[in-house]
Amino acid sequence: MVGRSDPAVIEVAGSELQGTFLTPRSKIPGVLFIHGWGGSQSFDLLRAQGIAALGCICLTFDLRGHAATEAQREQVSRDDNLHDIMAAYDRLAAHPGLDSTEVAVVGSSYGAYLAAILSGLRKVRWLALQVPALYPDDHWFKPKDQLDRSVLRALRNRAVTPDENRALAACAGFQGDVLIVESEHDDFVPHSTVMNYRSAFRRAHSMTHRIIDGADHALTEKTAQRAYTAVLVNWITEMITGARISG
Structure with missing residues (x-):
């Protein structure tokens, strides 16, 4: 986006020739990355480096209960981690070089679930959800590690509407651009579940849904990791380019 002409x-x-100086805007988009349960910011660093090269301010971080604070894992609740994410968003938004109207949030699995909720609490223009997990609203303050896995499996294998789930309710109110990335062979x-998310985005400006062929939930294979990176970087590029042209 050109700041001024x-x-x-x-x-x-x-003679005098007439010309026009086009000066780029002083502030640029920001991208917040949220890793999955049991992961760390290392999952996102390489992709963040590639997206930063497009002219974005990127922030990766470790959720409580992970990496340096792994000792807290058994006590950390979803409420704790949501507050982590809000604090990270606010730290990114406070960056002097950031355009606060152009923030993307990229979440993976558990991080995608929390990213969806965040979109209803903070200004998010672009939302990328990779293998987004889903959790019941019950026991919000209970340590995440203590949630009943059989309840989670049952929830994820049935149709769920925004009226009965906090994350999907946030999706239903989201009016920005959305990317959903699914793994073909996802056991989690x-x-x-992916279709529940997709169906919830009733007011989204645009919806892009991609499936990584042959991929498992954790993107174990290098080919799957490269495929996801390509999908994400291409989508972010498209979104940022479109914003600059329209602006």
């Missing part, structure tokens, strides 16, 4: 006069051979987040 100013007339310019170019003198040559006794089934296709039904």
Whole structure:
């Protein structure tokens, strides 16, 4: 997006040529990355480096209960981690070089679930959800590690509407651009869960849904990791380019 245009006069051979200076805006988009449960910011660093090269301010971080604070894992609740994410968003938004109207949030699995909720609490223009997990609203303050896995499996294998789930309710109110990335052979987040998310985005400006062929939930294979990176970087590029043209 061009910040301003100013007339310019170019003198040559006794004549004046009319020109225009186009000056880039001083502030640029920001991207917040949220890793999955049991992961760390290392999952996102390489992709963040590639997206930063496009002209974005990127922030990766470790959720409580992970990396340096792994000792807290058994006590950390979803409420704790949501507050982590809000604090990280606010830290990114406070960056002096950031355009606060152009923030993307990229979440993976558990991080995608929390990213969806965040979109209803902070200004998010672009939302990328990779293998988004789903959790019941009950026991919000209970340590995440203590949630009943059989309840989670049942929830993820049935149709769920925004009226009965906090994350999907946030999706239903989201009016920005959305990317959903699904793994073909995902044993943790089934296709039904992905479709619950997709169906919830009733007011989204645009929706892009991609499936990584042959990929598992954790993107174990290098080919799957490269495929996801390509999908994400291409989408972010498209979104930022479109914003700059329209602006």
